[in-house]
Amino acid sequence: MFHLAVTTRPYRAAAKLAKLCAPIAMMLAATASHGQETIKIGGIFALSGPASFLGVPEERGFRMKIDEINKAGGLNGKKIEGIVYDTEGNTTKAAQQFRRLAESDNVVAIIGPSSSGESLTVGPIANELKVVSVTHAGTEKMTVPVTPWVFNTPPTDRVVAAHLLGIFKKRGITKIGLMSAADGFGQSGANVVKELAPQYGVQVSRHEEFNRQDADITAQVLRVKDSDAQAMLVWSAFPAPTIILKNAAAVGFKKPIYNSFAAASKDLIVQGGANAEGTYVSSMRLLAPETLAADDPMRPIVTKIYEDYKARYKEAPATFTAHSYDALLIIEAAAKKISGPITRQSLRDAMETVTVVGGNGIYRLSPKSHGPDPESRSMVLLVVKGGEWKVDE
């Protein structure tokens, strides 16, 4: 008896495990047996982890545009099946999920991943496996030089940094204090700012770092306050931009505070409250579609994304939504030029012939250009006035 009582436990555990595994097997089987009538497009986004502020709105843009295309009859009459995996912002995971979409799910194109580091990892794999890849990297290394299978939609960190530095130059700000998060996003931005600053006659007189999750960033704010910097530039995702506003207000920091596009969100106003007044961000147009000139070619599409997103998710879109949305716009335009079946090869070839006006800018794609036109004015400077974003250019 005693013997029995002791040994039932592992058996029970195994039974539990078996029960747990059954639904997994079923799900795997279910996805494998899907028919041929659909066109599969994959998405890999950082839905969790430090880059999720990018990945979550990107995934929403992806779902939103696919539903829209399907409602209108699909791509050349075939419905799109969107398959999304989370990369957690981890390069190893991004590479695994990319191979999974290409090899197991047999997609024609893969949209994402969200960060530069992950995108640099999947680029060579895309060319090796010959699958269309539209990354969302902030670095121009993705498309300079152009490789056959890799496209990129976001305006790069370089575009954003140049936008802000141009404004500093115009406003006579020659010395700035740079505050960047100790993560991939902050590090990438800080590098570009430091590299481009001399071209605009701007000197980075202080550079401070912090962890994105730090509870208090007063010491770093004081270092900038004590320096000869005329303005502070913050390059970080939330919550740090809000905490810096609070800490700066508490220690009487009176100089202007500029933020990168990661803080371009209603959250900065809601969370920062009175402290957010007078703060600047460099934003993609999507946060303020009404700021575009009436005859701006981007205005209709930006307004459409803004309103569709608001209708579906009950909040204003984060600007990164346009990254994946634009990727699908390009694919949609390319599909229209394909007369035969849509394959990886035919899609890739067609993509190199389209010109698309998207939420991020204008894409004039060709064998020599796989990204947005650098001349399109995709960024706008916004300032918080009376608890609202106002254009300040």
Place this chain on the structure above:
Amino acid sequence: MLGQIVVSGITIGAIYALIAIGFTIVFATNRVVNFAHGEFVMAGGMLYAYFTGVHHVPIAPAFLLAAVLSGVIAWVVYQVGLSDVDRDNHIAQVMITLGAGIALKGAAQVWLGKDTLFPPAFSGPASVAIGPLTVSSQALWIAGGLLVFLLALQVLLKYTKLGASMRAVSLNHYAATLMGISPGRAAAMAFVMAGVIGGAAGGLLAPLASTHYDNGIFLAIKGFAAAIVGGIGSPLGAVVGGLVLGLTESLAAGYVSSVYKDVVSLALLLFVLILRPQGLLGRALPQKL
């Protein structure tokens, strides 16, 4: 500038201390490093934000509810995960707390959302001027909370039967069992207390530093470090460790390098461990033979 940096360091230190206290109580009675503890703190912050944000519960009841629910969560973690696992298999227990922590993080992600939230501060003016220094009023609440919990814990451990039984278990749980004390009950109570204090820490911290489902492990590592520096097992040590760590980070960021502030504080920790392995206020336990 120095004064203000010290204020910042004490604020950060008080947060670490509040987290470290929970680590220390569980360790003292269970001899287990509870990797789920950071998730109790996260849960407290997220629940406080959930009640105030979604259900518009007033601040005081929302905070109390968040702390109590975190205590319940901790109790469930103990009862479901740990209560019938061999007490001497520490590594299995550590892995169970790790798994429970991951599960809690996953649960928060599904049920409380993925947004970074700043719930309302406890009292009106954002900051208070003390002489030439400004102190965030939420930081005063945190410091006050730390004092209250420290005193309550000392009283509970010294003057109540439950406290005496917990101390007995922490000294020698076999002997305690022989004296008719139930180590399981003491262990469960330790988890509940850690959950309540951790949840309260999360609620106190959230208005200042925000709350997010993914923050638990970051908080856990800071709290674990503070507990070890101070001497794990001693609530007072947790407070000392937290303050030492917070001040070091802040001073390093202000005067050495903000890039390497964590390197400076971790180097200090290694230094303490090498010179005084039991921590600043810890008793050197005889190693088993």
Place this chain on the structure above:
Amino acid sequence: MSSAIDRRLTLLLLALLPVLAWSTDNNFHKSILVFGVVNAISAVGLCLMLGLAGQISLGQAAFFGIGAYVTGNLVTKLGVEPVLAIVAAALGAMVLGWAISRPLSRLHDHYLAMATLAFGTVMYIGFANARDWTGGLDPGMSVPKFTVFGHDTSSMNALFVVSWIALALAVFVANNIFGHRIGRTLRALKMSSPAAASVGIDVVQAKAFVFAIGALLTGLAGGLYAFVARSFNAGVFGVGYSIELLMMVVIGSLSRVSGAITGAFIITVLPILFDRFEDYRTLVFGVTMVLIMKFMPTGLVDGLFSLGARLLPSGRRE
């Protein structure tokens, strides 16, 4: 359960891997196998430290990172032959492991866990900021294709063969240590280091030895990882990987090499399977961990053994 069974099981697992690799044409499945093998090498290293000698380390990601970065730098900056670069990187990690164990030799259990965690974090911050050597967190480091004497061996099949050979070597080293006199010394260390010292064992030396071996194997895995991933950033070498390694070693079986390999594959594959649960997958993964450790506190392999032992005699009865 005797170590002979463990050894046979380990060899069985080793033999099974190539069969799996060649039974699929799917590049994704192959890449998972390769990552699993790389993780298994790391895990065997930690298994020697924790399972055999009772020395916990939450800083293994640092050795993994050293392996990857030294390999990458030797190949890209000095044009060293890839295999030699990996060997040199593993030896570099070994030296670091030996050096770090000296000041930590007085620490045990949770103090050692904290100290190694701190060491790992310091190294991670170093990786993130030594941009000339590592490329930091962004854009990170890119490594050319894996070649052997100029022949392109960067296909998943070739990478599998190379990693598999490395795993076989790791298993060979581990089995020898388990069976050798040094293994008994280390086991004594696990039971009680004062007692070990009292019977004339040089505790500091023994700890340094096992740290060095653990670091060597994890560094070897890191060197291979560099060529498997080809592009990676410092984010890979954070505390998260150290904790994952700990999970691999404990969930398989703390005291068996076969357990480390099994655990490595479970922790590599499980999250990918659980992706189907989408938002619930973190929750499901956490609950699965708790269930496994609760019902099989000494690990899955031991749990399955006792299950087998229970089923076998009952089968005879029928």
